[in-house]
Amino acid sequence: MIERTHLSIIREVSRLGTLTEAANALFLTQSALSHAIKKLESQLGIKVWSKEGRNLRLTQAGEHILSVANRTLPQLEHTEHLIEQIAKGKRGSLRIGMECHPCYQWLLTVVSPYLEQWPDVDLDVKQRFQFGGLGALFSHDIDALVTPDPLFKKGLTYLPVFDYELVLVTHEDHILADKPFIVPQDLNNEILITYPVETERLDIFSQFLAPQQCSPYKHKTIETTDIMLQMVASKRGVSALPAWLVEQYSKTLPIKAIKLGKKGIAKQIFIGLRESDVTIEYIQSFIDIASKHSTTQ
Amino acid sequence: MIERTHLSIIREVSRLGTLTEAANALFLTQSALSHAIKKLESQLGIKVWSKEGRNLRLTQAGEHILSVANRTLPQLEHTEHLIEQIAKGKRGSLRIGMECHPCYQWLLTVVSPYLEQWPDVDLDVKQRFQFGGLGALFSHDIDALVTPDPLFKKGLTYLPVFDYELVLVTHEDHILADKPFIVPQDLNNEILITYPVETERLDIFSQFLAPQQCSPYKHKTIETTDIMLQMVASKRGVSALPAWLVEQYSKTLPIKAIKLGKKGIAKQIFIGLRESDVTIEYIQSFIDIASKHSTTQ
């Protein structure tokens, strides 16, 4: 069996020329190298070197071993270096799953300071999961899940990262725009625009309309927040989004936010993690930075 | 230090699923593997596996080690095999990569006299490469590359082995069958059958149709030459193949070869080698035999 030491020895000897020097470079005695190679030779049934006077010349077999040494040793050294970084907590991969459409805007504000602080962390954001965000966490397809529903399961933890109020968005000239708040019946004649997910996962349905058995005149779905708000701004419908997001867009678009019900709808966003990961430094740091970028942002 | 045993252990465990089975495969006890990995983990300061119930799941660090194992162990095993052959006084192994579909038929005619002359050379033919034929040559996954594109790189040499003419193949009753040669426009209403590779790598496209901005009525792809010619023989389309190949098949199938353009399309096939290998006797001999089996065959 060709072992790593054999590769190192052959590489060093052909780099430095003599066994003695190679032995020094490897912090071993000349005797050790001699014995090691001798044993290898007897195992493989070949000679590694032939002696030409007092220099060693690699045989054909020796050349093959040197060649494999030059190809594989650097790879081993590279992974050892990589793993050292992982051990120090400096490197790793953080794949974030998003189960909350509007949170994408918020995530972007978290990501840039994070990447600055952790340049060696591989960050990735995923938005579609074959077996739901929870399944993705369990099957290690993602490492963190941004979600409004903290479905507690053994082996997972959730940490709240920010609170916001869900509001109705209308054009600023809309009939409802001047009300201090709206009631479910107010939407009976409106076109409601939402993200394309099941209605059970849309709070405007599950927490506002459904309890009063109301439904909008029409329900349209749109993938992206930008287009959604463009539609609202061109009076093609109303939507329900986080208040902070509406406030941000209202600087450039003629839109307005209205409370949903007298008390409004309060939402909380969590980050779910596998319990075994919470101690990892670069993951903790992500939670920290995420928490700091809460509503006020 | 990551040793070869660690690589083997991690590879076998991820192949077989359990430490116990891996231990059997490696002719060691389960305890030995457990101790070995434990020691590695303490040296590197990381975990290789995390236990999920009773299964082991590789950590990120573990994945890196597995990846380096899959890259380096086969190389070590191959050189050991090579050296074993050298020790026995036999020659070695010749792994040929093919980047040229129809050349397979030609290769078969080369292989049999070669094997007769070199009974102890282990011959292997590979047709799929993760990083292209060139990458396979450099990473020692193959020893020789049969290709129409001699992409010169430092450390490689190419030797031309045979020339042939690329021709159109049609049914012998086809409308085009009586022409002395065809022009690109003649294919506008034809179904063209080719091997399933990128059109840039198909000479009928890159050297014949594309310069005149022509394209066939339809483009179908088929893996094997036999089936391809069966299709042509049953009037389901036309194809482009080496003249010598068509000539051979035309003895048994109602097909005919037609020149592509007035001058025809001349092709040249090369064998690429690592420069360090060109002096090896059994490789030189392969080139010799290959060159002798050129067009006339």
Next chain:
DNA sequence: ATGGTGTATGAGTTTAATTCATAGAATTCT
């Protein structure tokens, strides 16, 4: 010859790897 420099080798020592026996953990069976 002689000193200098390098390799080879046997014997003894140190270190590492392996096994054995057994405990613990998770899963399946009844």
Next chain:
DNA sequence: AGAATTCTATGAATTAAACTCATACACCAT
């Protein structure tokens, strides 16, 4: 729920290997 099964983990004892030391031997230059 408890028993049987099937893995992994671990400490202690054993076995094997790697390494050093001391020294012999080979080559070359002067």
